[in-house]
Amino acid sequence: MANHSEHDYVGHIIPSKIYYVIWAILMIGTAITVFAATLELGIFNIVVALLIATFKGTLVVLFFMHLRYSTKLTMVTVIASIFWLFILFSLTMTDYITRAWSTYTGR
Amino acid sequence: MATSEVEIQVAERALQHHFADMEQQKETSTFGMWMFLLTEIMFFGGLFCAYLVYRSSYYHAFVEGSQKMNIWLGATNTAVLICSSLTMALGVRAAQMAKPKLMIVLLLITILFGLGFLGIKAVEYHEHWTNHEFPGPNFHFQTGDPEHPASDPQHTEIYFSLYWAMTGLHALHMVIGVGLVSWIVIVGAMGAFTPEYYNPVENVGLYWHFVDLVWIYLFPLLYLISHKHGG
């Protein structure tokens, strides 16, 4: 968006250096993920793994997929996808998490 | 920007009748691709939801299943995909900069990485298949540690069902992706793309990165659940 003028239909060209830097970060991220999995962090194993994955995914979307340089509409599209995934996951889990509560507690 | 006459001709040919100008066409096509990816996310989302539900209910079974995964092959494949995404991104950049030969070379490397990924995946699949780790009547799960027999093979089978479904769907997307990139290479070699008209390259690139993105989540969720003890 920042450097995207209205009449410039030649897409924004990103310096190749940025691509190499992102690639390097992604590779390091993968190494960290594998390393972190060998640690014993209990429930935080999954938290760490997902945080790294989300960080990597964000980089891919922002730079490789040019989201950072895209229209607001595209950003809204991406946000919508995350939002609807969240609806699917969270409302399904409201059932599974609370199912065991119902029978004997609080009676 | 100086454009040669040939390029203008190509651009005019590329403009479909119902668009006012190239800008509208490009933005429309990119937005359409993002919409399609939104659909794809929900498509995988159903499987991720099933994964979430069963993993939260049958953690032990999922840990035991996950320990059958070959982390090194999985990590290698992650790296392969990330490399392929880099060459893909550079390929799109080459198309933007009117360097068709560079684009074709980069996309050919992308295809090689893609095939490499599928090859490694096939090795893994073969291993699981011979170990009776394909769900169904032939499924037979052993932890490989006589001290700790499988605690809940039934739900480990569900882990494997989801593993095969998720990675299988992902691999199918890879196959389609390789096909699409090959198509871009062929059409690109015939000189179809210019800095004004490279929407197909851009869109195939978006698709390729999306498939990479899915794997970035699949890898930790399926391979790295926990590696501390035998169940």
Add this chain to the structure above:
Amino acid sequence: MLKNFPLFPERASAMAWQVDGLYFLLVAVSAFFTLLIFALILFLAIKYRRSAHPYPEQIEGSLPLELAWTLIPLGICMVFFAWGSLIFFQEARPPKGAMEVYAVAKQWMWKFEYEGGQRDINQLHVPVGRDVKMIMSSQDVIHSFYVPAFRIKADVLPGRYTQTWFHPTKAGTYHLFCAEYCGTDHSGMIGQVIVMQPAEYQAWMSGGTTGSLAENGEQLFTQLGCATCHRFDTQGRGPNLIGIFGKPVLLDDGRTVTADENYIRESILIPGAKIVSGFKPIMPTFQGQVSEENLMALVAYIKSLSQQKGAAGNQPGASDTSSAK
């Protein structure tokens, strides 16, 4: 059944009046709004018909009106939400001390087992004036236990227990329907709920049986070898089962679950799924070796172990504080 042209099924449970009360109110409110809309359309359409009103007046809209017909229906809806939920929570929570009936559904019949060990097929006998709790499971597909006269319905699922309860208030014979489509003879999977006077019911119940459900469960408990590990002291290789029912259980991964019917069932069939903290996952699975009926007998027995404990706690002198901790 009612003659002529009935608009409601019979009301034969304590819940029936509550549900019907909500229903009447909803019908009234719905009728009001439907008639309001119909009348408005009719009135406006005739008053402003083309021949009488050839030149329309443009009106943009009105924020107060929009707010009114957003907020007023919302308020009415919240009343129904609250009332409906109150009824639902009563329906979902069986009262303490209810008599228990176990039901197994299969294509296309209902099997009932009473605490005394009697069995019934497609007929459910219950006394007037007692709370009855149904504990139900299916052998094959999803069925649904539906008694219109009691205004209750609960799906019966394979692989787990679901429950519902009712308090019959009127003797008689009522429809029992399967309300979840279950294959070829779905519409034939019907039965009767026979509500009897208590004395009559006692007479019916005294029919010959081989022992109560819990006693059958106790025998199975020994036959299947459960007792070798689940000893009634602290020395067993498995947890002591006395007094566990309905209590929270700490698992080895730090979670806490309630030891309800579903937990006991799962522990028999998939012992490795939830391991009690401090024990090893050594119990073999009994999947495929115990029928639904026998599972229910085992569950009834394990429940009875807790009732004895509770009963002992009520006796003067015996302290129950240890289990309350």
Add this chain to the structure above:
Amino acid sequence: MATAVQTVERENYLNSNYGIKSWLLTTDHKRIAILYLISITAMFWIGGFFAMMIRLELLTPAGDLVSSDTYNKLFTMHGIIMVFFFLIPSVPAVLGNFLIPLMVGAKDLAFPRVNLLSWYLYIIGGTTALVAMITGGVDTGWTFYTPFSTTYSNTHVIGAAVGIFITGFSSILTGLNFIVTIHRMRAPGMTWRRLPLFCWSNYAAALIMILGTPVIAITLLLVAFERAFHIGVFNPALGGDPLLFQHLFWFYSHPAVYIMILPGMGVISEIIACFSRKRVFGYEFVALASIAIAVLGFLVWAHHMFVAGISVYAALVFSLLSYLVAIPSAVKVFNWTATLYKGSIRFETPMLYAFGFIGLFTIGGLTGVFLASLGLDVHVTDTYFVVAHFHYVMVGGMVMAYMAGLHFWWPKMTGRMYPEGWAKLSALLVFVGFNTTFFPQFILGYMGSPRRYHAYPPEFQVLNVLSTAGASILAVGYVLPMIYFLWSLRYGEPAGPNPYNAVGLEWMTPSPPPTHNFDETPVVTWEAYDYEHQPQEEVTVGH
């Protein structure tokens, strides 16, 4: 005046080319709409035939006309055909396809070839499902509940599931096309606040198509795999949870009812405005209500599962959210009614259908409130009450709106008027027949008659006979338009570009429109439904 224009037959999308290839390979949205019209009409009659068989069987309490297996297949195939192959594509794929580009002032949808592809996917999916039905049928109910569908049914579940899977992609691509078109292809000056409400509501429905459909696609794929390979993701005998299937199924299939009803609401907005000659009352609220329905519609799915064994706390959450989704629908009904106020109302056929829609949809919506209420839902769910409720919304609402829209835009699509007298008669027959068919089912349901019953206790017979009698009237009401629409193609009065003197870009081009829709790209300088500046109609049409 209208006839004068028509004396010289100018080139339009229908007569520009006559070859069969020019139809089967067309990328013109208007021709694709006609292809859809023909195919979904065929599906409607197949589904309608199944419905008549069901009603005939239910004339008597005993299961005497067909065997119980046949009956189970009948209601399953009625549901599958009507839901996936008629209701979901009806207004969007026919009217939406035809009108959205015209209404926004575009030459075509954003992706014309994708549009054609989605018709072919519909045909392939429909054929797959029909083949599965002809070669033996399906008996799982349109809901495909596991483990019955994955393990116990021995009918052609995989074929039907694959058919729906393929058609799902048709729906996704149509939705994608609509969204991109409405975002990117609007004519100069056609701002969001000037967009016809028909486009708004189709936009909202398209959102659901692209966000929900993939989930049911993957779910049905899993069901097919479970059957084929004996895998147990949803089968409790193998450790799976059948409720997960229901969650994933209803995550799509509840919002899907809004895919069906939202475009219908759009049709009604257009018609009410035109025949009251007024801007729709509270335009912004009606537009936003569509979006609100689309979003809230995703938050309520488990109200189909209140007695299915879900957590009571989850049921509480879903019940609350279900009430919320009722509000925007109510807002729409009130706004339509208010539009009539101080209008100048004409009772032509589309308007009669629109009145019918508002009335029946009101009843359908209010009985939805009964079902959202937890304590009451326990009693009436899975009974005829539910059957009546969703037929009031789907048939009383959606099919009424579809018929209204078909009449309203028939002159635009074909250039010919339908016979007004017959059309009014059929509107009346549909209204009377529909109520006679489905109102008794509310009572039947509260009496406790479960749905999907082949044989039923004798005390329910009176209401069932009434219902079947109503269904016969309804059938006549649907056969009539079929006949006079076909008749009108040849003998109908030429319509002229704007027979109703309506406002909207689609009325500013000849009927039938030329292949490129507009000779010049229109520039919009007026608000939607600008009837104030539209000349009075005495000038144009006289009957």
